[in-house]
Amino acid sequence: MARAGKTYDVLIVGGGVIGLSLAWELSQHGAKVCVVDRGQLGMEASWAGAGMIPPGPAETHWNQSSPFEQLAGLSQRLQPEWHERLLELTGIDNEFRRSGAIHLALTPDEAKTLDQKAQRWRQLGIAHQKIDKTTLSDLEPALANQAPSFSRAYQLPAETRLRNPRHLHALLAACRLSGIELRAGVEVYKIEVSGNRFSQVVTNTGPIQAEKICLAAGSWSAQLLISLGIDLPVRPMRGQIVLLRGPTNLILRTINVGPRYLVSRLDGRILVGSTEDDVGFAKANTAAGVGGLMQFAQMIAPELAQLPIETCWSGFRPATADGFPYLGRLAKIENAWLATGHFRAGLQLSPATAVVMRAMMLGQEPPVDVTELGIDR
């Protein structure tokens, strides 16, 4: 049953990694928070992702970095701290580890794009090395046979990753221990405003009031804003993943080739990702998607073709027109906020998003100026 009255300081709509990280961060700063999710908390894009956390620039390079890059840099600093704090508080290891990554190019076009990426890493002071085929084979023996087919290879030693389903378990446990109210199966239909202030949301379980609201509904965020006459350009971009059951240490680092990758877990499981399917909210693994991913895996490391497929899944990345998230206050509504549209980087940017949004929502100076990421851009 919904509670009557302004029980909460902050209501967060959407219990993915963005909503839960913000809830935890706000509660650490004394706010009484409620998170509602129309389904199970943490079971949409944030569960479906691969958990890659690419490195960002250190603060010394922020004057030449975009807000997005600064968020990546801040997250790189916060991720290990959050891992430690979550582990200590909940006993759950989110498997955050510094694995390093390798970026490969097959075609001349991919090589050109990768060289441009490397130039940006150089400008931002992000450690990387161009490696030859012998070094690639030494670092990743499973790729040795195919090494001659790559026209370019870079190593990024500072890349990290986490096991996102475990990270969500840890966040949920931390939220519960911090007294945050987590309400699954509560779908927000409408956001109601009185004058220039958010007053309440209408849900399938009745109205909910709070002093402030933050919308963190991922790919569904645009639907929530229709009732306010706001046309937010956030749409779902389906990504498919195939999970292989591998032996431990077959693939050591995260292997990237353009938008495709191999990510291994500590227990040997290997994620082969991912597609970008502009198909609306059609959750499915397709023959073409799974086939293409397996072809990719086999081309990178032929041994992978012999591994059993454990399962496959898909999820909806919240995509925006310019590829950047929306972080900020809703125009003309002084107590309503938005944190969404993280596309391929929501797990990566979640701690920085939480810290920046918490600061803005509590009237504090955010560590990253995200004015450029506002809703009215």
Ligand SMILES: Cc1cc2nc3c(=O)[nH]c(=O)nc-3n(C[C@H](O)[C@H](O)[C@H](O)COP(=O)(O)OP(=O)(O)OC[C@H]3O[C@@H](n4cnc5c(N)ncnc54)[C@H](O)[C@@H]3O)c2cc1C
């Ligand atoms: C295949 C794939 C691979 C990825 N890999 C990575 C990666 O390696 N690294 C990385 O950083 N990112 C990755 N991402 C992207 C990342 O997963 C997303 O950017 C991130 O999860 C977005 O988090 P979110 O909390 O905004 O959205 P979600 O996790 O989708 O959460 C939104 C929540 O809002 C709820 N909701 C929606 N509408 C309502 C409503 N009306 N009322 C109540 N609740 C509602 C939903 O039920 C959902 O639980 C990947 C994504 C996919 C799909």
